[in-house]
Amino acid sequence: MHHMTLAEIARGLADKKFSSEELTKTLLARIAQLDPQLNSFISLTEELALSQAKAADARRANGESGALLGAPIAHKDLFCTQGIRTSCGSKMLDNFKAPYDATVVAKLAAAGTVTLGKTNMDEFAMGSANESSYYGAVKNPWNLEHVPGGSSGGSAAAVAARLLPAATATDTGGSIRQPAAFTNLTGLKPTYGRVSRWGMIAYASSLDQGGPLARTAEDCAILLQGMAGFDPNDSTSIDEPVPDYSAGLNGSLQGLRIGVPKEYFGAGLDPRIAELIQDSIKALEKLGAVIKEISLPNMQHAIPAYYVIAPAEASSNLSRFDGVRFGHRCENPQNLIDLYKRSRGEGFGAEVQRRIMVGAYALSAGYYDAYYLKAQKIRRLVKNDFMAAFNEVDIILGPTTPNPAWKLGAKNSDPVAAYLEDVYTITANLAGLPGLSMPAGFVDGLPVGVQLLAPYFQEGRLLNVAHQYQLNTDWHTRTPTGF
Numbered sequence: 001m002h003h004m005t006l007a008e009i010a011r012g013l014a015d016k017k018f019s020s021e022e023l024t025k026t027l028l029a030r031i032a033q034l035d036p037q038l039n040s041f042i043s044l045t046e047e048l049a050l051s052q053a054k055a056a057d058a059r060r061a062n063g064e065s066g067a068l069l070g071a072p073i074a075h076k077d078l079f080c081t082q083g084i085r086t087s088c089g090s091k092m093l094d095n096f097k098a099p100y101d102a103t104v105v106a107k108l109a110a111a112g113t114v115t116l117g118k119t120n121m122d123e124f125a126m127g128s129a130n131e132s133s134y135y136g137a138v139k140n141p142w143n144l145e146h147v148p149g150g151s152s153g154g155s156a157a158a159v160a161a162r163l164l165p166a167a168t169a170t171d172t173g174g175s176i177r178q179p180a181a182f183t184n185l186t187g188l189k190p191t192y193g194r195v196s197r198w199g200m201i202a203y204a205s206s207l208d209q210g211g212p213l214a215r216t217a218e219d220c221a222i223l224l225q226g227m228a229g230f231d232p233n234d235s236t237s238i239d240e241p242v243p244d245y246s247a248g249l250n251g252s253l254q255g256l257r258i259g260v261p262k263e264y265f266g267a268g269l270d271p272r273i274a275e276l277i278q279d280s281i282k283a284l285e286k287l288g289a290v291i292k293e294i295s296l297p298n299m300q301h302a303i304p305a306y307y308v309i310a311p312a313e314a315s316s317n318l319s320r321f322d323g324v325r326f327g328h329r330c331e332n333p334q335n336l337i338d339l340y341k342r343s344r345g346e347g348f349g350a351e352v353q354r355r356i357m358v359g360a361y362a363l364s365a366g367y368y369d370a371y372y373l374k375a376q377k378i379r380r381l382v383k384n385d386f387m388a389a390f391n392e393v394d395i396i397l398g399p400t401t402p403n404p405a406w407k408l409g410a411k412n413s414d415p416v417a418a419y420l421e422d423v424y425t426i427t428a429n430l431a432g433l434p435g436l437s438m439p440a441g442f443v444d445g446l447p448v449g450v451q452l453l454a455p456y457f458q459e460g461r462l463l464n465v466a467h468q469y470q471l472n473t474d475w476h477t478r479t480p481t482g483f
């Protein structure tokens, strides 16, 4: 039962082959048995899951249908869930039970999903390895000595290990696509504004975007359908109609113009990954796509710009965690300043403190123009590069990451080495564009992802291309041994 995709589950439930309650019990037992090896969950919500499953079964018995009705999922632990701990992977929020549901959580619950739990993540979504979590590192099911990627490492490891078919995640600089690549999943970062950020605890508000992590493009389409749409509670939510993503999966790729940026294949890219990317290009050419070399000349400036903008926004967003209103509060504060200092010093981990310091520095009066303003100008140049490229091509293709998943602890003493691994993913966040990572092969037994980028609101095009590719390849069907 645990091997089924969301699409297969929907068919099985519709054909009354099993109930949502049976499936939920099977998956909860599997999580109890296998998750101790992975640490992919921060909280399990068994009672809620069983009551949602029973309610979904009752709705189906009453004649209701829907691809998500009775589908088990989990939420990254930065989506607020009413009455349930929403920790953001931090000691700061270890004691925080959200007073309301995030829009994404509420929309998916209304569609009939069953919440099995809240998944592990890098603290406040800062990281690429899921090692900065207060709840401990997550292991990659493909090799337990390696990281699963981050910051949505818990969602990725759980779905890859077949503990559940799909999960929500968020992507500020690659945190959906990079863990998807590291664990052989399909993950989609939507256009900025496509999915509501209301109730999604902020890291860097102008970059954050929620999206689906699943094993197939078909399943990403199903989950995105339940997440996307205008939300008056989020002032950056965009009022664009949401297309039927599943209906769009079968379009022909004949004549599809794929741009391959020459800057993607410079030094730093593992040559074995470069080869797998070439294989994926050939597979798409066979389906009728036309390949064109393009250039994204400002790509080299994207990492420094991102690592100014994201910490700057984080330093502002995280100022609300002051030990006064909610979250961790130190023992016996002597005065207000002591309360702030010790609550924040004890509640935030090292990486979060590093980013707050970098961000506060970049925003300070004397340095604002030199760092923050400069970074914003680079951001515009990065966006302009994409706009010029999309005049010539329909999608852009390249590697998701320069290297496969590294060993646990390998980059702990060198944060910049980890930042450099984000080179292919962060440009989409700076520009607000949608991006998808899908399985493209293996290097030393570790999964490799190919990334597709599309113009604003063309999530459907990404899913269509990925689905056609997956009908003609079988990388996405490979299962990690032991799971």
Ligand code: GLN
Binding pocket: 125, 126, 127, 128, 150, 151, 170, 171, 172, 173, 174, 175, 176, 203, 310, 422
């Ligand atoms: N690795 C990037 C960072 O640490 C991206 C994280 C994310 O997308 N949440 O900021």
